[in-house]
Amino acid sequence: MGQDRKSGKGDTDGDAVREPSQAERTRQDILEVATREFAEKGYSGARIDEIAALTSTTKRAIYYHYESKQGLFIAVLENAYRGIRALEATLDLDHLEPADSIRTLAGFTFDYQWAHADFVRLVMVENIHHGAHLEAAVSLRNVNVPILDAVHRVYARGVATGVFRPGIEPIDIHMTISALAFFNVSNRFTFSRIFDHDLGDPAIRAARRSVVIDTVLRFLQADAPAAG
Amino acid sequence: MGQDRKSGKGDTDGDAVREPSQAERTRQDILEVATREFAEKGYSGARIDEIAALTSTTKRAIYYHYESKQGLFIAVLENAYRGIRALEATLDLDHLEPADSIRTLAGFTFDYQWAHADFVRLVMVENIHHGAHLEAAVSLRNVNVPILDAVHRVYARGVATGVFRPGIEPIDIHMTISALAFFNVSNRFTFSRIFDHDLGDPAIRAARRSVVIDTVLRFLQADAPAAG
DNA sequence: GTCTATAGCTCGATAGAC
DNA sequence: GTCTATCGAGCTATAGAC
Known part of the structure; x- marks a missing residue:
């Protein structure tokens, strides 16, 4: 269910602004949800489970893309x-x-x-x-x-x-x-x-x-x- | 070990500035340690175990005197x-x-x-x-x-x-x-x-x-x- | 001191694109 | 067959509570 990707390519396209890949959209989705969670609950109060639940992906994907809770927080901070x-x-x-x-x-x-x-x-x-x-x-x-x-x-x-x-x-x-x-x-x-x-x-x-x-x-x- | 209280009374003395009772000293001790812990780690990051370890009392005593983590934090805030x-x-x-x-x-x-x-x-x-x-x-x-x-x-x-x-x-x-x-x-x-x-x-x-x-x-x- | 829930994190496996 | 993106289940440690 939910296989809404457009094309299988789009990985190392060095030219114009392409449509974001599925992976990019996933990362962005995680980042937005995590921003809200960390800002609301603080670093220690934030729950990766909670972030995962509000995302269209899973906890496993978060660790795959951002490695650790710290890594995710750093990405959130930089983005902000x-x-x-x-x-x-x-x-x-x-x-x-x-x-x-x-x-x-x-x-x-x-x-x-x-x-x-x-x-x-x-x-x-x-x-x-x-x-x-x-x-x-x-x-x-x-x-x-x-x-x-x-x-x-x-x-x-x-x-x-x-x-x-x-x-x-x-x-x-x-x-x-x-x-x-x-x-x-x-x-x-x-x-x-x-x-x-x-x-x-x-x-x-x-x-x-x-x-x-x-x-x-x-x-x-x-x-x-x-x-x- | 460590029974350094002065007198068994000293509870509801309504007059001058008396020496603090053992209970008062315990409460004060907890409050000071908890202030540092909450300020350092945030509310969720603060550990009651850690506070107890840095106090001269036990975790049990903290819950006796302040009821809950929240109760302790409120006391710390008011004090500050x-x-x-x-x-x-x-x-x-x-x-x-x-x-x-x-x-x-x-x-x-x-x-x-x-x-x-x-x-x-x-x-x-x-x-x-x-x-x-x-x-x-x-x-x-x-x-x-x-x-x-x-x-x-x-x-x-x-x-x-x-x-x-x-x-x-x-x-x-x-x-x-x-x-x-x-x-x-x-x-x-x-x-x-x-x-x-x-x-x-x-x-x-x-x-x-x-x-x-x-x-x-x-x-x-x-x-x-x-x-x- | 001991209970129960749950935290962060990891493992094994999978489906599709090259 | 390998690489990328993903998922379900489960491991270990430790939280708050009493």
Whole structure:
């Protein structure tokens, strides 16, 4: 039952974007289900059996394709990082007014992380485990560095035109944006419950979004010359 | 072996600060070990056997005193929140210049969260589990609300004297401080590894500390009147 | 100390494409 | 016949519970 493959070939086709092979579709299916499972339950709480049950394949296939629970988690993590960095790369921050670029980047980061809570939660899970799995994902440095370059270019333009104050490290800009966007998702449940302030509420989130953008801009803005 | 209790009584003594009973010491011992275990391995990764082995008691005693793994985790969480709020309460923010109060609070939060990574990690673990355990810890609202009041008073003083701009919600001030302090601990491993920028390095941490304080202050500061 | 359930993982075998 | 992708069943260790 269920022999829905198209052609038996399609293995080492070096040219155009071909239809994914059955194996590729299986791997993708596993990856998506595993992303949800790990993000929901954490690394130790995630169950390979549960992942298998929600897939169109079996547990045996998961071990065949990803070797181990660790191997699967690493693949999930890599995939998640690639997701945000790929979208960031489409932002075209170089052709906007510097302050608008920062507004765009901070707003995008805030929205993306909210919409992709799985990404945020996977990063939390990985940090709980001291970043041990990321060690095996060497390629990720190249995936993540471009965002620093982009921030650097925007910041340099802003300093040149006098709208940004000098002396700030690009990594501090990126970290501030990330921290403010991350917290809304990472601490959503504890914060909402403790302060009776639902971070999931659209109105509250919209207000927070402007505060975050505002905070980042004020951090960068050149001080107005004193009157008098 | 090991019958080091002082007296067989000491159970319901309602007056002064007495020496803790043997039972209290056992509970405290378990709590400390469990805090480390849950913070290190996450909720599902934590092993009651492991906690028992590092305690001076047995697994049986843990279930006697805390009923279940969940019960133990809730006790650990409550204890951790109480820790930071109790220290915050000693800051005496009402008698400093408003900007200095904010500097003190932001600096304290940054330092405390770094020094008590266990607290940060427990909060992460609880959020991974959608804040489910916090529901059982009703008393925590009263523990956490005072910090909002304190921020409100400082902010109001600052607006009155003209150093802070009006229109900001105290919860946004607290959230911004928390987010910026939290991130350094919560994302320490992924961030350090991905950007080759060790957040554990004392020099890097000190620099980040000033950036965080600076960011919070600039968020609050009244705009300088334009020259001209 | 002992029970029961279940975790991660492995083995043997299979069906179809070359 | 070999290589790839897959499956059902079962192994060993250890979890939480009492």
